[in-house]
Amino acid sequence: MKIKSQRDFWSGLLFVLVGVAFAWGAMHYKFGGAAQPGPAYFPFFLGVLLALLGGLILFKALSIESDGGDPIGAIAWRPLLLIVAALVFFGLALPTLGLMLTLPAMVLMLGLASAEFRWKETVLYSLILTLASWLLFVWGLKLSIPVWPAMVGA
Template identity: 40%
Template sequence: MFTCVGAAFAIGANNYNVGSAARMGPGYFPLIIGTLLTVLGLVVVASAFTMKTADGDPVGKIAWKPLGFIIGANLLFGVLLAGLHNIGLPAMGLIVAIYALVVVACMAGANFSMKLSLILATVLAVGSYLTFIVGLKLQFQVWPTFISG
């Protein structure tokens, strides 16, 4: 990801006047940051292929259950927050989406507790409401349409 994003920024910076270190143009900073990000990504990839584990064992198998639950939780959050109007699913709002996200994501762990999931979801929902709606005054749906009218 670092390599791709960095390369995209470095390539995009060439559309602007780059200039020199003494007289920087608008494309200079994105070019330098993009190049550094690309190099960092390549170093991370190279170290992943050359790193040895402490006991010499190979990397274990992929944990499909947690991977599926975490990706599914994020997809469910997006669908519930925005809705799927072409199939008749209205937007359910921020609060419902956060509760669904947290409960499904918590199922990825070895020890699932509905009580702890609901407590965490409540803390996250209240914090998100205070941060985004009250603090930043962002305008998006908080409750489902049938509740908020």
């Protein structure tokens, strides 16, 4: 069996592995039924769907010829590390800095990961995302997310 597209092969394999991991992890929770789904219902079926999608991508990688084998290029370390750092920063800083400071800082870090970074666009995106997140999670869903830094007390 010959791999005809390296990109599709490795991405399909990753989809299958992540999908199986989610479905397997969901097995430790209560399933429920279609009328009253339990906590395992959504992650299990989402994992199965992801694994099936990965299987289709793997099939394509092994059966449909692509130009030059569609090789995987070099790993873009700077964007990868900045994205991971931004997510870790958000998780660690949210309880103390609050949503209104943490989210714009995270969007700025994510913007720096792009080769096409522009200050004006990044600031605009951070404002829109922060407002939309506050409207959805704090005002709409009434989640108890700290909005302002702990020292402000709001």
